[in-house]
Amino acid sequence: MAEQPLPPWHRQKVKVPKRVWGSGAYSPGAAAYWTQIAALAQRSERCRAGVLTLARYMGDAKRTAERYLAELSAPGPDGMPELTTVRHTDAGGDGETAERWTRPAGRGEHFAYVPVGAAKTLRYPLFILYCALTYATATTTPVTAAELADLLGVTERSARRMTDELEALGWVTVHRRAGAHGRHTYEVHDHPLRPVTANPARPDTNGGSGADTNGGSLATKEDAGLTDESITEVGGAFRRRRDDRKWVPAPVDTPGNRPPATFLPAPRTPYNGPQLTLSPRLWAVLGPVLDLLPDVSPYLARRIGREIGRQLEAGVPAEDIHDQLQRLRAWTPTEDIRDPGRWILGAALPVRPGRCGTTDCVLGFQRYTGAPCKACAELEADRRRGAHPPHPHTNTTCRPA
Secondary structure (H helix, E strand, C coil), X not given: CECCCCCHHHHCEEEEEHHHHCCCCCCHHHHHHHHHHHHHHCCXXXXXXXXXXXXXXXXXXXXXXXXXXXXXHCECCCCCECEEEECCECCCCCECCCEEEECCCCCCCCEEEEEHHHHHHCCHHHHHHHHHHHHHHHCXXXXXXXXXXXXXXXXXXXXXXXXXXXXXXXXXXXXXXCCHHHCCEEEECXXXXXXXXXXXXXXXXXXXXXXXXXXXXXCCCCXXXXXXXXXXXCCCCCCCCCCCCCCCCCCCCCCCCCCXXXXXXXXXXXXXXXXXXXXXXXXHHCHHHCCCHHHCXXXXXXXXXXXXXXXXHCCCCHHHHHHHHHHHHHHCCHHHCCCHHHHHHHHHCCCCECCCCCCCEEXXXXXXXXXXXXXXXXXXXXXXXXXXXXXCCCCCCCCCC
16 A cells, blocks of 8 residues: 655755765765764754654654664764754743754765655665765766665665665666667656555565676676666776686685684774763863873773872862872883873772871872871881881881880
């Protein structure tokens, strides 16, 4: 049974930058949510829809919407997030729905001008394919199955099948072999030409070697396009139906011929989470080690901030932590600090009382004056003379008879 036609406001069109749908930095679902939020942000009150409302618009669960919004809010490849969120509070002090807007396309930046209805009704990978075909049609750029497959991260066969599915839904019309060198040309529609069916297309299970080639025999220098099942290369190259038989069978994998296994460390992916923010009181405490912070990882920087906050909540004055960092930074040469984050967290921040055990003594020096501690000096002199250490319950020293 066919669904009702799309309402008129589904035809609202949005400029979706190519960095969102064509760079591979964002998932197809995040690109669809970007389009929906950009359409709502065109209103005078901007996008004031909550997470649950956005999830209902897109037909997803709330958790799924939260994941896509977090992906858009994280810094992108250029360091700028695609989604900005501002919290609002009314006059009575109660929180209101957050205001969201997307980062628009810059001057001279490439984009796909697509209707928001495509993001709401199409499967998210199909929406990326629709954006790519819209961009190719607007710029009169010929595309091949290999280029579409590389953009979607699928095989050429899956790219052809997704194009057929998009055409069956009425969002595009494929004119087969109407272009140069037997290429297909596309006509993109702002709304489906026929009602969208409730039953999606069945998965492709034709995995045999004799795939259906309904395009007929081609000339050797004709691009297969999206009709044949032969492999095409990115950039519009072609391949003959039969190889030159310059192949050899792979060697048999026997235990005697198997090379020893080598395990390489996985490449470390760059941090893409939210930027680090520290309160002014933490910046004041970290003044003596500001030159080391650029080399500290975000994880260790957050641990340092939490450790300083714990000490402040425990009643340690901020000036004492600042003086301790300044004193240890002056004592430690820069070339001896191999890992600045671990040095600050493990060596500089922990409170290290002197031998005397008094609160005003830090590493044998008075906390406020920086003068050597006399009690620690006496204990060190007793240790050199062979005296016993002080008992736990008293500060007196037992001297030998």
